[in-house]
Structures are given as C-alpha cells and as structure tokens.
Amino acid sequence: MSAFVDEFVEDFSDDSEAEGDNPRRRNADFLYKVGLRLQDEIHDDMGEISDEDMLRAxxxxxxxxxxxxxxxxKFKGFxxxxxxxxxxxxxxxxxxFICSCAGVRERKWTNLHKRRKKARRLTRCNCPAALNIVYDDELNMWTVRGFMSQHNHVLAPSGGSHFLRSHRKVSLSNAVLAQNLYALGVSKKLVMDxxxxxxGSHAAAxxxxRDLYNQMNRARVERIIDGDANLVNSFLEDMNVRDPGFFKKIQVNEKKQLTKLFWSDSQxxxxxxxxxxxxxxxxxxxxxxxxxPLVVFAGVNxxxxxxxxxxxxxxxxxxDSYEWALKTFLAAMDGIAPKSVITDGDAAIRNAIENVFPKSKHRLCVWHVVQNAITxxxxxxxxxxxxxxxxxxGPPDAFEKKWAELLIEYKTVAEQKWVHNxxxxxxxxxxAYLREYFFAGCRSNQRCESINSVVRVCVKSGLSLIELVDKLLxxxxxxxxxxxxxxxxxTMTRSAQIPNLTLIGEQAEALYTRAGYEYFFKxxxxxxxxxxxxxxxxxxxIIKYLVNRHMHPxxxxTVEYNRENDAYNCTCKLFERVGFLCRHIxxxxxxTHVKALPKSCILHRWTREAKSSSLDFGTNPTTSCRLGFGLRLKELEEYSRDLFMWGCESVQRCTMVKGHIAAFDKGEVAQGFDETPVPENPLGFEEEPVASTPPQSFPPDNIVDPQRDLGRRGGPRRAKRKMFHQRTSTRCGICHIVGHSRRTCPSERTGVFADVPPEVTSSRKAPTCSFCNEVGHRCNACPRRRKHQSTDSPIAGVVVTDMGDAYLHTQPNGDVFWSLKH
Incomplete structure (x- = not known):
C-alpha cells in the first residue's frame, strides 16, 4: 500500500493549493484516487490492502x-x-455487503417433510465478514463505516474463486456471441467450448x-414475454417499414389466436x-x-x-388452408400465376392448385412417386x-406400351389399388406426358426439401415463431x-474447355451464366x-432433318426448321422442357453452317441479363451507426482487432494497450455528446440497418399465440420409454410366443410347434419373405436374396436416371438408391 501512497502523494502535492484549504476533502480525493489505482491493478496488489486501508476508502x-x-x-477466496x-x-x-456464508438456513427448509427433491448442500455458517458503507453528505461520497475481514470457514483455494456465485457472470459480449452461435444451430455445449x-481458460470465461445455459434460456423466455405471435407481427411490421414492397398477411380465429401467417419481401x-x-x-x-406446418414457395433462377x-x-x-396460402401468394405476386407447379402429391395440395391455378401444369415429385412405389x-x-x-x-404411346408390358409381366401387382390410382x-x-412443358430441368421438389432440412437441423425441442422466422431469414x-x-x-471467370462449335460456344459462354453454360456445354x-x-x-x-447417333440409324x-420465324423444334423436346438447345439441333x-445461335433458341431466363439488378452485401458507412446492438459490437470488434494484434507482438506493446484501455473514462468522453436513441429490432440483435422511421406499434387487439395441442402429421412421434413395471412380456421373434426370446426359443432346437397352447401364441401372422415367398423371415433377412446379391455385380445392369438435382440408381433386383450431384 505504501508504494501507491508515495506515488500519488507526489502527483497531488502540487495541486493542494487548487483544491482549497479543506484537508478532509483533499484526503477523500486522495484516497479515492488510491482506490481507483487499486481497481486498475486489482489482481496484483489486493494482498497489500489492510483493514485500515479499507476503512479509509x-x-x-x-x-x-x-x-x-x-x-x-475474489482475491481472498470468498x-x-x-x-x-x-x-x-x-x-x-x-x-x-456480507460474505455469502453469513446467516444460516431456516429449519423449515432443513426439516421439510415429503421432500420431492434432494436438499441442496449447506453453504451458510454465520460468517461475520462484512463491509458497511454510509453516504456522507459533506463529501458527497460513500464512506466505509465498518469492516470485518475475519471468516469462520475455509476460503476457496487459489484459482478457484471463479466457481463462487458472485464471481460468476455471463458478460454481455459472451451473451451476444452465444445467441449468435445458437441461432446458427450450434449446440449449447459447443457454444460454451x-x-x-x-x-483462454475456464476461469477467464x-x-x-450452467450459468450460460440459464442465461440463454432466460433470453428466450424474455424475448417472447409479451406474446410470440405479437412479437412476430411487430417484427414483420418493422420489416414493412424498412421495405415498402414487403407483403404480409395474418389470419386469426374468433379467439384472436394466430392461425395463418404469410410473408414475402420485395426482393x-x-x-x-x-x-x-x-x-x-x-x-x-x-x-x-x-x-x-411451414409452407415454402421456391423456384430456380x-x-x-x-x-x-x-x-x-x-x-x-x-x-381451405392451402387455397388461402395460394390465393395470398397470387395476391402478393400481382396476380401472376406460375406456368408449372411441382408438389409432393398431397391430395389437399392437388385440389387447391386445381382451384387456384387452373391453367398451371401440375407435376408430382418423382422422388415421392418412387418412394410410394417402393412402399x-x-x-x-x-x-x-x-x-x-x-x-x-418417347411419346405417350410409348409409355402406354411399356406400362402394358409391365402389368403383363407382374399380374399380381396389376390388381393392386395403388397401381390403379x-x-x-x-x-x-x-x-411422356410432361415432355412438352417447361420445368427448368426440375423433376422433384428437393429444393424445398433442402430448405426444410436446414430448418430441421436447427430445431431441437421446438422453436418459437420468432426464432423460426429468424432462422428462415x-x-x-x-x-x-x-x-x-x-x-x-x-463475370470474372471463363471456361477452360474448348467447345467443338467454337463460334457458337463462345457466344453461349458470353450469353449464359456459368451454371447455364455448363449445362449447355454437355x-x-x-x-x-x-x-x-x-x-x-x-x-x-418447313424443313425437316433426320438426325441420328453415329452407328445408331x-x-x-426429327428436327423441324421454320423459315418464317427462324425457329427450331426437335422431337426430344429438350428446349421445351429445360430451355437449352439439344445436341440434335x-x-x-x-x-447448315449456322455460326450463331438464333434468337428463337435463346431462353432469356438463363442469360446473364435475366436479373439485371444485383444485391449489395456491403455495409453502408452512413448507416452503420444505426445498426442493431449485435452488429455495432461486431463492427467495434473488427476495428479493434488490428490494435490488439499489434499489442500482442511484445510485452511492452501489450502493457501500453492495456494502459490506454484502463485510462479510458467514459464519463469524460461522453461529456457534451448528444446521443439519439436508436429503435432496436424486436429480434434483439439485428442483421440489417434500421430505417429512420420508427417501427409500427402493436395492433389495438393483440394476437394470441396459437394452440399447442394440435394433432401431429408427418412422421410418427418417438414412443415414450415405459417404466419397468409397465413393459409387456418378451415375445419371441421366431415362434411369436410370449415368455421367451429368439435366443432361447425351443423351436430352434426341437423344430416343433404342436405342443404350443393356442392361447399363448401370437395373433399376428408370421412374416413372409417377398423374395422367396417363405414364411418365417422378411425380405431384408432372406438368405437366398443375399446369395443372389453376392453373385451379381452391384454395378452391372444398374440403370442410372438423371433426376435433375440427383441420380436415381435402379439395380436389376429392383432395389433403388439415390446419389446427389456434386
């Protein structure tokens, strides 16, 4: 302590005249400066503080x-x-202020009858350590009136103070980082890591x-304290203020509960x-x-x-719900209906599309069709x-011929109801029936499924509506x-491959986007x-050309050329389906020695000029000060990173940077500073600049959150694990008799079932193999099928079908599997 006193006495000796002839005031200022110095180097010099020093603080x-x-x-260990x-x-x-071990636990909590949870361990032992402060009107400061440094318990060992309650706190920067990481789907444990x-260490965190998990959970609860539906509505209204073209529609029931929500921004x-x-x-x-259910409207650019x-x-x-969604979509898009629609084949969706989009060509997702065929x-x-x-x-006649041959070969299947439907x-x-309709090369709705899969990865135990909207954005x-x-x-790259038709290839590369040219290059x-x-x-x-592959006459x-409009038409219908010229044309x-692509053979939607306006992902410096708290923090961290990297190069630089940061006085810097409050985004940590117009308030009648006891659809829910006394008896997988397992089945040793009482046998039928038609095992465990598969090559005879975004592989035995395109 004397080192600090000697250092500051020299600094204040010259200013005693300016402070006036008030020794008490001068002494208070002097000790206050000593206290500041102690706080600046708190971890190095706390051991030098005596009881007299505390009483003079x-x-x-x-x-x-x-x-x-x-x-x-924290330095002492309590x-x-x-x-x-x-x-x-x-x-x-x-x-x-007292030690956390002061006082004792009340007896009514220690002798609690019918206790459901195990009692927490005792921490209080009437410790007398305390600090009493009072406010001095003459000094306009808080002074120490009493201080007790003695404890009646063992203090925490060195380096263990960070486990004590008053020294555990989730800093604001860590809270922002945790929320950002968790919003991206990072698990809580990984966030803590x-x-x-x-x-740098557990103590420095x-x-x-548990503190971090509780803080994250409190943040989620406090975020929707005024209602989840109200918060979503307010957030979408705020987006409408920033984006004048933003479209939103909400529907509530008679109880003012949210039942339907639709939104689409101007982009x-x-x-x-x-x-x-x-x-x-x-x-x-x-x-x-x-x-x-979340409904996604997607397309291809x-x-x-x-x-x-x-x-x-x-x-x-x-x-009715799907019709509402489609009609709202039609209203948001200025009444423009799509030319073709791809869905999973749900009956409600199909009927709604027929009513709202009667002129649109409806196609079923081939992936769902194949999966239904397998099932x-x-x-x-x-x-x-x-x-x-x-x-x-080929044409529809070719399909009808193949279908008839398929039903003749599999007569038992031809009578099934699903085949007829x-x-x-x-x-x-x-x-064969869809070859003349444009689908941009898409045969499935896997693009929507990819978005849904991303959402499912982030979903743990159920998101609130505002969290779901945040993840979708x-x-x-x-x-x-x-x-x-x-x-x-x-714009910045060119293909290194040299096409056969040089002039047409160069024109196509300058005309199409990179992905479009790669498709056309095939x-x-x-x-x-x-x-x-x-x-x-x-x-x-009209001029017709017969084009065939070499050695396949x-x-x-047939390619048809129209002189009048300079148009080409091929029987393969690739241009009608995808929008690119086929190899035949x-x-x-x-x-015919044509050196350039005719205008009639160029589909504008695949060209570079199809989307003239590009997005600007930079940050406008004039609006950076109006960003949300999260982005303001990120911006300041980005600005300070270079300074910190410079300071880490040597011990002297590190000491200099720490000194500047410690000397930073927010009160002096903010003096005379006119700070205009910025309205925060309801999400808390924004990702976009906030417009100068304040967000719209809640509607007069608040929206009630939706019900949570709705019937589930989709995949089955995971069955709840039963207690031991609730579990049913073991049933054998071979003879289906209750009381033993297949490992101890007597029929496996004797091969007889005659003496089995009928009342203990299973009412279920024994499984029948679909490969060998034998009773007792299923197709996936059939030994004959395994032998058949081992003798056949897994590659020979496999039919590979291009599904647009993936390949469908069909093996000779009927098994199918998928592989994604890279």
Missing part, C-alpha cells in the same frame, strides 16, 4: 463499493452478497456451463417476376412449438440456384420397370449471398456423335 457510488469489495473477495440497506426520503443512505477457447417478389415459370410448393412439420418466393405458416393442412408395391423387378416407364422419352395420375408424373440471406457469388464468378460435347442423314421440305416454310430424331446448325 471512499467511493462515488455504492455500485463502485460493491465492485471493489467483490474483487477483494463470495459476496448484498444484505441490508437503509432508504431515507427515497434515497439509499446505508448499504451492507467456443467461449472458453475465446477467453467468467461463468460455468422475393422481384425474383418471382423474373422466374415465374416454375414454382415448387412443399410443406414440412415440427418446425415450431405450435406444430404449425438463372444460376440454377434455389430462390425463395414466399413463406407461410398454417394451423392445419386442409384444402406400396415391394416386388422384385416391378420398381425397376416402373421407373423405366416413368422416364420413357397412380395410373390415373399418369399425366402428372410420366415423362438467415437461410434466405445465405441463398442470396450464393447468388451474388455466382454472379461475380460468372450438349456441345455430344454433338459430334450425331449426323444429319436426311432432310426434306414439308410445306413452303434406327432411332433418329446443334448438329443441324453445324450441317
């Missing part, structure tokens, strides 16, 4: 006194809690894992106006604590990336023939960032294998 506020005493307790205070005329005049790694609406030809429509379950048009939440999946008709070979008929590239919908899934921002990256890559690679065998005129303006494709262009 002065503080501006009692919060400063508590902070100083708590740091003193915890502090606030005790008695005296309030006079509305002002606090006395405060008492990241904070420990960032701080300042909190335990999504602009994307739909540019790429309104294909709409993928899908719903998913268990994305929120209210079990409201010129980079062949997924683009989100709108999102909706509904309380059920009836025809309903598990017969070896049928699924393979079903897939071949589905992707038949799926045949009635053939125009919605058979390629993060996904949309990520999708748009990928589009911006693809646009930059398209047709350029196959073009040399095709030749024009014959050409003839069919009328005054029996399967020609390219062969005709080479045969």
């Amino acid at each position: 002065r503080f501006n506020t009692y919060e400063d006194a508590y902070f100083f005493y708590n740091e003193y307790a 915890s502090v809690r606030k005790d008695h205070k005296t309030v006079v005329d509305g002002r606090t005049r006395r405060r008492r 990241i904070i420990i790694s960032k701080s 300042g909190c335990t894992a 999504s609406q602009e994307d739909y106006k540019l790429f309104d030809d294909v709409l993928m429509f899908d719903s998913t379950y268990r994305t929120n604590r209210y079990d409201m 010129n980079h062949r990336h997924t683009v989100i048009y709108a999102l909706a939440l509904m309380n059920n999946e009836t025809i 309903n008709v598990w017969t070896d070979g049928f699924v393979k023939g079903f897939v071949e008929a589905m992707f038949c590239k 799926i045949y009635e919908k053939k125009e919605m899934w058979a390629e 993060q996904k949309i921002r990520h999708i748009r960032y990928r589009d911006f990256e693809a646009e930059v890559n398209t 047709q350029l690679l196959h073009e040399p294998s095709y030749v024009v065998n014959e050409s003839y005129e069919d009328g005054e303006d 029996n399967a020609p494709a 390219l062969a005709v262009l080479k045969h």
